[in-house]
């Protein structure tokens with residue numbers, strides 16, 4: 001897929017702004033301005049935290065969300081608080097495929113807001129493609145379909161070794177969905193009916209990536225994409241390091257790799273989908289924000305080093321990669337990127 005005009009999201013924003021002016025004259029603009037000034041004062045005073053829920057929806061994800069989502073693993077080392085998660089929201093996460101659920105029942109059954117657990121508190125993650133190189137990191141990326149604050153953004157971590165390598169679970173959990181009909185579990189905000197109707201009509205299901213979505217049991221879901229073939233089914237309980245399926249290139253991928261994504265159904269931040277992709281696929285324009293998997297994955301062992309005692313990063317039973325360079329956990333040069 002080649003580069004396309006970069007101004008789609010901006011044009012949408014301008015159209016929306018123009019419609020707003022036509023509808024209510026200049027007062028709407030003034031009111032909005034005042035709202036932001038008041039919000040700014042409150043935020044500066046530390047009275048409230050900024051979340052998109054406080055702003056008129058839909059809005060670009062605030063820059064702070066990107067900074068948080070793209071923070072380096074070093075940032076998490078500052079937190080030493082023990083991991084504690086409320087149990088009710090986790091049960092809700094397992095029970096319902098519905099994604100627009102920033103409301104969860106409290107102990108009295110009332111619906112109350114809930115945001116995602118802090119990624120710094122997540123434990124128990126292992127590398128899902130143990131010897132994989134990072135071929136496309138989480139972050140701004142011209143070739144990705146998603147956007148953050150109007151900037152094209154890769155919403156996961158691409159790892160690659162060779163076609164047919166074994167992909168394992170990054171965390172304990174329960175498989176929510178496996179195959180090509182996984183969108184209800186992927187965190188879309190809005191109706192999937194138009195995209196489903198389009199895929200049925202034009203028989204497009206076979207073009208989609210083979211994906212596994214897992215409830216990690218900690219308020220987050222792991223997304224594994226582009227398998228050639230999978231070895232688990234929905235409802236199955238899995239352990240970190242357990243075999244999930246074979247590395248492939250199903251869906252939009254220029255080479256065999258694993259796209260690993262991580263999000264909480266309770267996150268209030270949103271990522272966008274490029275306007276041209278929304279128009280073509282009829283998918284919703286927003287998805288729940290993803291976090292950088294490097295926030296939860298353990299440090300890579302140095303090339304050639306033996307795994308630490310008790311580490312789940314023991315060598316797999318797969319054959320050796322084609323070259324020694326594949327052992328280096330380096331970011332590949334852009335011309336080696338296998339795509340989304």
Ligand SMILES: [Zn+2]
Nearest residue numbers: 156158259340
């Ligand atoms: Zn990817």
